Amino acid sequence: MALLVSDTSVLIDLERGGLLEAALGCGLSMVVPDLLYERELREYNGQYLKALGLSVTELAPDEVEFAQDVEAAHPQLSLVDCFALACAKRANHMLLTGDGRLRTVATAAGVECRGALWLLDEMLATGRVPATQLFDGLTRISQDARCRLPRNEISSRLKRWSK
Numbered sequence: 299m300a301l302l303v304s305d306t307s308v309l310i311d312l313e314r315g316g317l318l319e320a321a322l323g324c325g326l327s328m329v330v331p332d333l334l335y336e337r338e339l340r341e342y343n344g345q346y347l348k349a350l351g352l353s354v355t356e357l358a359p360d361e362v363e364f365a366q367d368v369e370a371a372h373p374q375l376s377l378v379d380c381f382a383l384a385c386a387k388r389a390n391h392m393l394l395t396g397d398g399r400l401r402t403v404a405t406a407a408g409v410e411c412r413g414a415l416w417l418l419d420e421m422l423a424t425g426r427v428p429a430t431q432l433f434d435g436l437t438r439i440s441q442d443a444r445c446r447l448p449r450n451e452i453s454s455r456l457k458r459w460s461k
Contacts (some may be wrong), residue, residue: 300392300410302328302417303385306338306378307396309347311414314442315435317427321417322350324426328394329353331381338378357384368407374399383409396446414439415451422459433459 309330312318322328328351335344335354348354357365364387365380372380379400386393392410394417395401401411418436421427433456439445440452 299326300390301388302326302394302412303382303391304328304330304352305382305393305395305397305400306334308394308414308417309339311396311439311445311447312417312435313343314445315437315439317418317421317432317435318347319350320427320431320435321421322347322352324421324424326417326420326424327351327353329355329385329391331378331385332356333381334378355385357381361385361387368403372399372403375403383407386410413447415447415455418455429459429461 309318312321330339330352332354339347361384365377365384368380368383369375369377379397382393382395383400383404385391386404386409387407392412393400393404394412394414395404396413404411418432422429422432436452436455436459439447440456
């Protein structure tokens with residue numbers, strides 16, 4: 299399994315669903331670049347996420363340069379997004395994002411991308427997270443006014459997991 303490089307949107311969805319502990323404790327390895335951690339997580343719940351198993355990694359100078367080049371070419375992306383993309387370009391890494399613009403740029407750069415719903419499926423596949431917990435979590439995520447996940451995909455999973 300690839301190392302999962304998460305952007306903030308996926309972590310927010312997991313938190314909304316009460317699934318952070320399950321996601322970081324089910325055997326899937328997640329990492330964020332240090333800039334994302336410093337700017338968006340440290341003061342919010344960073345130490346808690348690290349205690350759950352979220353790793354923080356530094357980019358090499360050439361990766362930082364790549365991130366800056368991407369930001370210059372795609373000003374709609376934040377530097378934090380570009381750091382996540384640069385990290386996900388590493389061998390055996392995959393980007394987890396709910397940001398459509400970032401996904402488009404990442405795919406064009408040859409980076410494998412997945413989202414929160416894929417992650418929930420993988421959590422179930424580990425055998426460590428029951429479908430009932432995912433059903434409850436996805437229900438909470440879908441009820442949030444800021445939920446941007448595809449409704450048809452949510453409905454499909456909720457039907458499967460309610461059995």
